[in-house]
Amino acid sequence: MSINHFDAVIIGSGPGGLAAAIAAKENGAGSVLIIERDVELGGILLQCIHNGFGVEIFKEDLPGPTYAQRFINQVAGLGIEAMLDTMVLDLTADRRMTVTSKTHGYQEIKAGAVILAMGCRERTRAQVRLPGTRPAGVYTAGTAQRWVNVEGYMPGKQFVILGSGDIGMIMARRLTFEGAKVERVLEIMPYLSGLTRNYVQCLQDFSIPLKLQHTVKRIIGGDRVEAVETVAVDDRWQHIPGSEEIIPCDTLLLSVGLIPENELSRQAGVRLHPLTGGPIVNADFHTNVPGIFAAGNVVHVYDLVDWVTQAGYTAGKAAALYARGKQDLPARHISTTAGENVRYVVPHHFDPIHIRQEELSFQMRVSRPIEKPVWVEALAGTERITRHALPYSRPGEMITLTLKPEHLQKISIIDTITIRIVER
Amino acid sequence: MEKDNLEQPMEIICVACPKGCRLEARREDGEILVSHAGCKRGKQYAIGEITDPRRMVASTVRIQGGLHPLMPVYTSAPFPKDQIFRLLDHLRATKIQAPVKAGDIVIKNALGTGIDVVASRDMT
Numbered sequence: 001m002s003i004n005h006f007d008a009v010i011i012g013s014g015p016g017g018l019a020a021a022i023a024a025k026e027n028g029a030g031s032v033l034i035i036e037r038d039v040e041l042g043g044i045l046l047q048c049i050h051n052g053f054g055v056e057i058f059k060e061d062l063p064g065p066t067y068a069q070r071f072i073n074q075v076a077g078l079g080i081e082a083m084l085d086t087m088v089l090d091l092t093a094d095r096r097m098t099v100t101s102k103t104h105g106y107q108e109i110k111a112g113a114v115i116l117a118m119g120c121r122e123r124t125r126a127q128v129r130l131p132g133t134r135p136a137g138v139y140t141a142g143t144a145q146r147w148v149n150v151e152g153y154m155p156g157k158q159f160v161i162l163g164s165g166d167i168g169m170i171m172a173r174r175l176t177f178e179g180a181k182v183e184r185v186l187e188i189m190p191y192l193s194g195l196t197r198n199y200v201q202c203l204q205d206f207s208i209p210l211k212l213q214h215t216v217k218r219i220i221g222g223d224r225v226e227a228v229e230t231v232a233v234d235d236r237w238q239h240i241p242g243s244e245e246i247i248p249c250d251t252l253l254l255s256v257g258l259i260p261e262n263e264l265s266r267q268a269g270v271r272l273h274p275l276t277g278g279p280i281v282n283a284d285f286h287t288n289v290p291g292i293f294a295a296g297n298v299v300h301v302y303d304l305v306d307w308v309t310q311a312g313y314t315a316g317k318a319a320a321l322y323a324r325g326k327q328d329l330p331a332r333h334i335s336t337t338a339g340e341n342v343r344y345v346v347p348h349h350f351d352p353i354h355i356r357q358e359e360l361s362f363q364m365r366v367s368r369p370i371e372k373p374v375w376v377e378a379l380a381g382t383e384r385i386t387r388h389a390l391p392y393s394r395p396g397e398m399i400t401l402t403l404k405p406e407h408l409q410k411i412s413i414i415d416t417i418t419i420r421i422v423e424r
Numbered sequence: 425m426e427k428d429n430l431e432q433p434m435e436i437i438c439v440a441c442p443k444g445c446r447l448e449a450r451r452e453d454g455e456i457l458v459s460h461a462g463c464k465r466g467k468q469y470a471i472g473e474i475t476d477p478r479r480m481v482a483s484t485v486r487i488q489g490g491l492h493p494l495m496p497v498y499t500s501a502p503f504p505k506d507q508i509f510r511l512l513d514h515l516r517a518t519k520i521q522a523p524v525k526a527g528d529i530v531i532k533n534a535l536g537t538g539i540d541v542v543a544s545r546d547m548t
Contacts, residue, residue, distance in 0.1 A: 040491065042545075049496035049544060051480040063482050063498045065545035069526045149484060152493040177483055177512050196444030200437050201479060205505070397442055 006033040006081075007323040008316070009097065009111035011088050011264065014043025015305050016296020017117030018071035019312025020319065024115070025078045027320035033109070034075070034082045035099060041075065041082060042068035043119060045305065047146045050170050052197075056306035067305060091268040093289050112323030115315050116265055116279065116287075116294040120258035120301060128162075128256050132219030135226075141167040141255040148174055156251025160228050161185045162216050166194035168255025173202035182206075183247050186214040188233055191369050193396050195303070216252065217244060225250055260298045268292055275344045276300040282330065283350040283360050284318035285311060293319045300346050300363075303398050307363070328353075334411060336362060339379070339420030341393070343367045352411055361402045366393045366421055373424040376401050380414045393421050436473050440465040449474055478502035483515050485530060487547060490522035496544040497530050507535055515541065523548040 007029040010017045013036040025032045034041065045053070048064030055061055058070075075082070086101035095111045122140040130138075139155055145167065147153040157180050161168045164187035172182045185203060190213050192199055203210050217231040217239060232243035260278035262270070270279045270287045278299040279287040286293050295315035296308040321327040330351035338344050345364045354360045362378075370393045377387040378401055385407050393399060401419055403411075411417060433450040438461065445462045449470045458470040472478075481503045487495040503511060511534055520530060524543045531541040 046545070049484065049498070050482045051498060061480065063496060063544040065496050066498075066526055069545045149496060150492050150494060152484075152486075177508075196437060196442060197439035199444075200439050204437070205479070391443060 003096075003108045003110050005110045005112075006031045007112040008032045008115065008319050009095075009109060009113075010034045010115045010117055010316075011091075011097075012036065012043065012117035012119055012296075012298070013038075013041040013082070014117060014119050014296060015045060015068070015071065015308045016119070016298065016312040016315075017043070017115070018068070018075055019309040020115040020117055020293070020295045020316035021080050022071065022074050022078060023313040023316030024113075024320040024323075025080055027317045028326075029112070029320040029323055032078075032080045033111075034080060035086050035088055035097075035109075036082060036084050037087050039085050041072045041084070044142070047142070047149045048170075049149045050174070053305050056304060057309055064305075071309075088264055091264045091292075093269045093292075095268075095291050112291070113319035114268075114292045115312075115319050116262075116270070116292065116298050117296055117312065118261045118264065119297045121261045122167075123254070123257040123259060125254060127259075128254065130162075130216055130219055132216075132229075133221055135219065135221035135224050137221065137225030137251045138219060139251065139253055141165070141171045141253045144251075144253050145171055145174070148178060154178055154180065156180065156225075156249075158183060158249045159251045159253060160216075160230075160247055160249045161253045161255060163187065163255035163257070164189075164192045164194055164199075164210060164212075165255040165257065166198050168253065169194050169198040169202040171253060171255070172208050173206060176206045176208070182208045183249055184209045184211055184230075186216065186230055187212050188215045188237060189213070190235070191394070191396075195396060215239075219252060220246070225252055228252055258297065258301050260300065262298065265292075265294070265298070270294070273300075273344065273348060276346070280348045281346065282333075283314075283347045283354045284327075285315035285347070286318060286322070291319075291322055293322075300344070300365075302363075303396070307398070332415075334414065335416045337416055337418045338364065339377075339418040341366050341368065341370065341421040342419055343395075345419050352408060355403050355405055355408050357405060359402050359404050361400050362419060364399050364401070364419060366395055366399065369394045370421070370423060374421050375424055376421050377419065378403065378407075379418045379420065380411055383410065385410045385417065389424060434474070436470050438462075438466045438469050440469045477505040479505055479508065481508055481511060482544070483512055485515050485518040485520055487520050487522055487524065490524070490547040492547070495520060495524060495530070495547055497541050498544055499534070500540045500542055503534075503539055504537060507537070510535060511541075 008024040045064035045068040053067040090098045218229040220227040232240045279294040293315040295312040335349040336345040378385040436447045438445045458467045482498040484494040528543045
């Protein structure tokens with residue numbers, strides 16, 4: 001069997017994969033291939049028919065499919081190849097893949113550089129351990145979104161949604177648009193996990209009640225969901241006796257978080273971060289395995305698609321340079337440590353060469369909401385390298401800190417920087 | 425044209441930026457007064473919400489001969505909030521034929537608002 005060789009192979013064609021493919025081609029990769037398991041390019045954007053995409057990159061408020069279309073058109077124009085309806089079965093550390101599909105059969109592919117862009121999967125019922133019976137009618141919000149927006153099925157008539165993530169709130173509105181009744185949205189945390197604008201435009205506009213510090217105690221129903229029993233919880237997620245309520249419904253949707261999808265990464269020996277669930281990467285989104293890069297939600301879950309696109313550009317460019325043998329190996333690693341109130345920081349480490357000429361942005365999530373003015377600070381030991389002020393910090397909103405060439409001197413002799421968020 | 429009921433102060437969560445200020449709007453001598461706004465945009469947002477609330481609307485229409493049975497569509501501009509469900513009824517009754525290009529007008533001047541409903545993607 002012949003082995004097909006490509007300079008850059010991108011696994012996944014969501015916003016991260018599309019941007020990576022474009023950047024790889026534009027930076028000199030001669031042959032670029034996107035492998036996509038669905039029958040068309042675009043990934044999950046195609047089912048996100050609501051607006052709100054592209055505000056950063058295009059300064060326009062676009063629906064998901066429109067945002068995807070712009071990149072799909074660019075990919076076609078650049079002569080990037082795509083294998084659709086194709087599954088990557090295996091990836092090795094020397095960048096060989098076995099793939100299979102109805103149209104292409106079983107093939108081996110070798111890549112000069114690989115960009116992982118598989119995105120995320122949704123957390124399911126089993127992963128949040130919901131008690132009760134096991135009837136039909138318990139779905140993840142994204143599955144319901146695919147049915148309602150792409151395939152044309154309504155999964156129920158009367159809904160309860162667990163989790164106040166953005167997909168959950170957006171589905172609450174969408175189902176209301178299609179004539180369903182959304183009884184309520186439950187959130188175990190004492191704060192919203194999605195964006196405020198989605199609370200206003202998806203729940204408040206349609207008088208859908210949001211119950212903070214509430215969860216599902218039990219699912220009730222034989223063949224089909226008949227009701228859920230909800231319960232209030234305290235700050236330690238313990239059920240508060242006497243607060244139970246039976247809510248009749250035929251469908252329970254789960255919007256309880258996303259997990260980066262990294263089965264292939266693990267096979268190739270890519271080291272994953274315990275908190276993000278995604279690869280440990282440097283400022284080029286290069287993983288620990290030479291020639292394997294990662295872009296987008298496969299690394300960590302972003303708030304905005306625009307930032308996923310940016311990450312894809314960075315990874316795609318670096319992958320092209322690597323495949324052409326034009327990327328020097330890092331001379332030095334400086335690791336980034338999550339300090340006070342910071343859950344994690346991406347990139348996890350960087351070569352100081354990166355800030356010799358241009359800026360380098362670090363993205364992070366906070367571990368708890370602070371509704372007061374804060375400093376975002378980078379420290380080298382006890383010495384402050386830089387800081388900037390924010391009016392508040394919330395777990396639902398990613399925070400960025402930028403190092404500039406002028407900071408190079410302060411980090412020239414250290415091997416770790418700490419980023420922390422403290423009250424002003 | 426104002427059908428707002430502002431004898432009672434009205435609470436509005438501002439979505440002009442992600443901060444989510446809780447504004448309070450009330451009417452005094454025919455003028456709308458906004459308090460607790462963190463910036464100018466907040467005040468404008470509150471006045472817009474009271475005098476002429478609008479939202480972008482995204483939904484689907486049925487399509488024949490396409491890869492999928494549904495075509496995602498959206499309004500070319502924010503649509504009057506009180507007419508959204510009428511628009512959705514109209515969309516449910518609409519059926520189009522593939523191929524369609526992103527940006528193609530699916531419904532011109534929907535409900536006489538001057539706002540078009542356009543296709544969100546290509547579909548063949």
